[in-house]
Amino acid sequence: MTNTPTSRVDKLLSSMGYGSRNEVARIAKRGGITLDAGKLLDVTKRISVTPDLPARMEIDGEALDAVPGVVIVLNKPLGMTCSHKENGALVYDVLPERWKRRDPAISTIGRLDKQTSGLLLLTDDGGLLHRVISPRRRVKKTYRVKLARPLDGTVGDLFASARLMLEGEDKPLAPAELEVVSETEALLTVTEGRYHQVRRMFAATGNHVEKLHRERVGGLSLPHGMAPGQWNLLSEEEIALIFQ
The missing domain is CATH 3.10.290.10 (RNA-binding S4 domain)
Structure with a gap:
């Protein structure tokens, strides 16, 4: 207990x-x-x-504000950076000003680059943060991808093969699931969090990602109707969905 x-x-x-x-x-x-x-x-x-x-x-x-141990889901807008220090718009800017002074600080669970939108988690719970990003947990992240060119019919098999090697790396990627939506749109589910992984995966097939939006982390999706820049505190039941 x-x-x-x-x-x-x-x-x-x-x-x-x-x-x-x-x-x-x-x-x-x-x-x-x-x-x-x-x-x-x-x-x-x-x-x-x-x-x-x-x-x-x-x-x-x-x-009183939410007590320590908060977990936040944010619909991250384009153009915002997952950093405490960089110039320009930061994801922390959407939170109440007082929350920026909390100790331990609220940090993002992983990152989405400046040109990627969608589901972003933030927390002041270091233990939870490390459980979500731990490679051993294999938490799934699903992205909606808009591509510059039509998909090659072999891409799904390549991503699922565990043989794809990204440029500059010496370890192949874990299997990833590709669901084709249209000729130039797909849902990609990965269990790793390598640097710019999704963009680099499609670049390795000769394609280019034009739009990238994260839709799910584990079994957690963005709440219906949540606009870019909006955020909610997660309940214990919603936090549990991350690990499904």
Whole structure:
């Protein structure tokens, strides 16, 4: 049975980006923190950090942000970079400003390049992050690919063969599944996460990827109607779908 984690209030709120411990203490002193509808003045108090805490605690009249252990699904738009430091639009820009100050930081689970859109996962749970990207887990990722030229009828067999070697590498790719949608469109499911893997796979067959959109990770798909740039917190049941 897993023990419920506990934390001092000032340490918890500081780690969630609400300010330094002294700043959190000042919020409490002026009556800005409530727990179970009562004023919480002593920020040295230890409390249980449970998923229902945002429903029980308010900061300046607003519900507490999601507690550590968040998993986010984002419909990544084109043009955004999966980085904390690069110039230009970053995927973290769509999150609330305060969430950028969380410790541990929220990071992407794997990456989608700037010109790839679709399902992107983010989390502050390092253990979960490594389970999803671990080669031993063989988590499936499915991409919708728009190609410059018609598909060669032999491409599906080549991708499934475990013999395809990418340029500059000395280890063949694991088998991948190709589902042809039209002459120039396909769904490709891979279990690895090599650098620009999907683009390089089609380049190895003499074709060029014009559009690339990730539709699924494991058994998890983008929520219906989620527009580019929108995001949701995942439930435990939805997180479990990743490993199906």
